[in-house]
Amino acid sequence: MGETTVLAVEPKQSELMKKIKDLLPEGGNLNMCLACGACSSGCPATGMEGMDPRKFVRLALLGQEEVLRSTPWVWMCTMCRRCIHACPMGVDIPQLVYLCRQTWAREDRPKGILGSCEQALNTPGNSAMGASSEDFKFVVEDVLEEVREGQPGQENLVAPIDKQGAYYFLNQNSREPVTEPDEMVPLWKILSLVGADWTYGTKGWAAENYCMFLADDDAWETVVRNKAKAVEDLGCKVWLNTE
């Protein structure tokens, strides 16, 4: 047992919490919390900044608004949803965290996430790495050629770009073309093996969306709409996002 911090908490009514509960379907089930600890025992961010999901929900229920608004822990959450997956009461901790992120002024939000979102907004491919569509096209074609030549049996491998009317539109996390281009190949091979009719695009091709992690709803929507338009423009039936 650690030392007991004698910190007096006086429960309060919190405007923020009222707003959050109104916003979420079923109030995000936040009230339902049994404080069992299943969320915290499975959370990769447990212990960071002296916080864990169970504690965070508890503070929320006791109306400790200033902690909710100020703890940098909300930015440690990876939005993996392991907590709600195991929660017997379906307490929507990820949504609580998301809405608490929104209480932060945009400029105070973590530089890395903010920067990645800005990059995505500024490139037609929505790449958080800022990779241009030309570079993406070049890397894909280059890697494809290498595989066709260097790997026996892969002479007919394809990695189409902007193929009008393909069935699947495939997004690609921009980390691979920029830093680990060879890691794109296995998926190409799988798609080829199953005979899928697919294509990359030069627009809206990046799979990641840091604007979501930034909790910037408008920017998130802009990015998603841009990608959806790219899918529609090529007349694809299914949008495959590998994130």
Place this chain on the structure above:
Amino acid sequence: MRKQYGALVVGAGIGGIRAALDLAVTGHKVALIDRRPTHGGILSQLDHQFPSDHCGMCKMLPLMSRDSSSQFCLRKGLFHDNIDIMLSTEVAELEGEPGKFFVSLSTKSPLIDPTKCVSCGKCAEVCPVRVPSEFNAGLTERTAVYLPVPHAIPNHYVLDLDNCQRCWKCHDACPTGAIDLKFNERVDFHILVVDRDPAVETMLKDILNELNFPLHCVQTGQAAVDMLASDDRIRLVLVGMNINDMDAERVLTRSLELNADIPVVVMAETSQISTAAAMVTQGAREYLVKPLEAKRFVPWLDKLYMRIMSDTTEDLEVGAVVLAGGFECYNPVVDPEGGEDIWSYGHPGVLTAVEFERLLSGTGPTGGRLLHPGDNSEVRKIAWIQCVGSRDVKKNADFCSGICCMFSIKEAVLAKKATNGAVETTIFYMDMRTSGKGYQRYRNKAEHEKGVRLVRSRPHSVIPVNDGMDLKVEYMTDAGELVSETYDMVVLAAGARPPGGMEKFALTMGLDLNEWGFAQMQPYASERTSRLGVFAAGSFGEPRDISESVIQASAAAQAASRIIKVYDVLAGIESEPEPEYPDVSREPPRILVAVCTSCPTLEQTVDLEALSRKMSAVHSVCKVISVGATCTGEGWAEIEKGAAEFKPNRVLIGACMPYAYIPRLKELGRSIGLNPALMDVVDIYTPTFVLESEGQAEKEVFAALSMAVARLQGADPVPVPVTVDVARSALVVGGGLAGMTASMAIADQGYGVCLVESEEELGGMAMRLHTQLDGSDPHKFMEELIGQVEKHPNIKVLKDSRVAISRGSAGRFRSAIAGPQGVFPLEHGVSILATGGHETKVYESGLCVHKSVMTHLALEEQLATGVLDAGALTGVAMIQCWRSRDEDRTYCSRVCCPEMLKNVLTLKKRNPDLPIYVFYRDIMVQGFMETYYTQARKAGAIFIHYEPDNKPKVAFEDGKPVITALDPVLNAEVEIRADILSLSSGLEPNDVEDLLEVFGVEVNEDGFYQEADFKWRPVDFLKQGIYMCGAAHSPRRMDETVASAKAAAQRALRILSTEKIARETVVASVRHSLCSLCQACVAACPYGARVVDLEEGKIIVDEILCQGCGACAAVCPNSATILKGFHDGPMMSVIDAALEQPA
């Protein structure tokens, strides 16, 4: 002609058995059915139950008229003169109304004739099929022809047709021809096929040629109908959905009109499945999807043929129906939410609680050794995870399964015991629900004496690590630390689910279900379903532990017998006269010995001819006959013939599994006019397994038989039974909910009741309740009940009165009641003590000092009467377990958590924004009560856990309470300012010291009445004829109190329903001239049947209480105590016979 029964009991687990026995012993005929091929329910798989950590199920067997039922291990078998047990049987139809239900039962044939099967096991030896064994919860495999449980008596093989490969090897291997697969009848099984597709005809002709079924193919519906009308040999119709002249539905309807029993199977295209499925609800047997492939079609048709030919139906008329289908355990595999993934179920080290129980069983896969199913290594570290599939709204389980907490503690204790304490045991829980009688003590003992570790924390998941060798469990401590531990075994406390097929069953029975798929029960009558005359026993209505299931079963039996009585006033009164047997005590013994020769091992090890010769030479043996397979009908007929021919006055049978013969001996007794007490069956099969030296088996078999001969020689001629004339009325002490309910139950059966209440008014503690969580009105209910009791012609209510003295024994007590009008005497057959309890008085935390502090009951009252305006409040605090579960009171009061929730929900309903804080240790809301806890949280109440060594501190500012306590989640002090502090004060039993003296009964260490056995005889006192119910038994909510009162009444009716109680054949007596009054026997008697009468200087035996166990005779130093039928003389002869060498 429909067979008539008082009641049909569906489900032969403990609930069903208890209900059936309760009805049977009060004279009702009972049909007891179960869809499984075995009786005993889930308990057939469980060897140990807390708090004894043994079994003890046999304690449910009747204590009186013991000869009418089995008196051996109840898990092995059950019989009773008034109970017909039908296994592999389900209800197909229920029509009619209370008092006169018409029931159709359908029974799946085991395909092995039990009157021919000798359980030799040769069929299983040759069976090539291996499927997971249900009995061992999948930890071992079984064959398709198998014994459903290894310990049943009699135990016959059954054929699981669904998994059969149709190799017919078992049929060929069976030495007695017990396996009947209807080979010869195939040529008479005409099949009519209606289909337009010629390919179907060709294929069927091809296939059916091989199977020998005569086939008739037609292309039109009209032709089919004409054929059915003209040819009565048709036994099966296959109808395609492609015929032109009429649609398939029409063919189905017409076929059923022509022959209501004809099986019609629909052959559909994939696109027609929904229509085909609809036809099944219209009466088609099933549907097949085209194209038909021989590989699947042939086995299907063959099995269908065997089912049609072998399965049977039976129609009954019953007065009432009792449902005791129990529950099923949540299965992580079939959970669409991925319960399997989270808990790594499928890893050999991850077991469910039932699987673990099988692992610890002597009949389990490891013979009871705690070995890892993966690699058979010793298990060193086990974690239990509670609430798997319970208390989980995502799995539609907003209920507590009610059994798992104690189940897991018991398993941890058993694991410790199995390993001499070596194994490390940890239980991860959310709330440890120890709210039953003695549960908190059991938990404390497990934790503090046995070293079971309890951790309040729910792990996220179970993850295999170290190449799958270990299982990683991570959990949060209260200090906010994440702890990672590895275990080599994890046990999932999988919760309860409605029994499989519940929806269909509910449709058949006409029942409403609740939102979780269990039967919907009625307020204040937890045995009543939505259909009149259909009752729920055991855990059918709500998951319950054994003790409460048994109480619930007796309550259901009481309700059923009431219905039976209403519609048939003579029911249960007529009983078959006891057959009279000639007195043979003056004849020299002539013993017929029948030796069963069918056991294969017997023939191999024993020279049967020599044995017969030797036995013939034993004194008083008049004849030895050899019988082939006594366990078969044919073999038994040989014995009957022998008995008729040689006219013996004793019969001895040497066979296997002697218990199985008891009912048959009675029949034999009737047919040849010989008292069954002069017959015996000895086990000559088991000695053949002991082969230490040449000829040893033969010696043992001889000894076993000659010992039995000696015993039969000395068998006492049966005396005229001493009988007690029953005073057919009851004394009920306590006029609260329990006492009044019990009084009504007895009075409604036509017996007089004297209800004695010490207060000036009836009603007791329940009168303080104003509302209930389920929305029902307790006041109205109580007022009506009081009105009924006071007006009942059979009930005499004495208020302001006490029982001054009570003497006598079951069937005839004489008591004196002191009241305002003086003392008057009362004769009665039974006594029921329902003396209730009261709210604990507390003078702490400002209670009785500050107006702002009150108990939950007082808060309920203030809210109900409008004294308190919820809208004007700004904050409410509540503290649970304020005076329960501490050193003074080591038990959970059970009623306080629901009471608290009731107040929370009332306050929140009136003032939704009112902050409410509840400090608690464990929220104790079992079963469907859980949903109110969920609602309370949903409504915004905040629940803060505290540990008993750090209770919330209460101070006052301006008369208003300020509560400070540690919030374990934040690891910080929280400070609550409230207008009102409401305390759970707990429940104490009323002071009954004078009554203990008067009735000669006991209380436990907490002051609640001490029952004969917590699980199996929960409302009986050890002293027969006296019963307990209500809060004097244990803290109970209203519906639980009602159930216990009905159960106590039903137990009492056992005595009231007979005119005389006869003495049992085996009871102890004292030869006073030899008795030194050492009283060793008084201490040794487990039934409290002995007292010392100091004035007379005698040990007195209560012949009704005595169960003939012989413990007294064993401790008596000078043979003053003797057991009828087991005198020294005959016992010495038996010992001599055991040691005697064959002549």
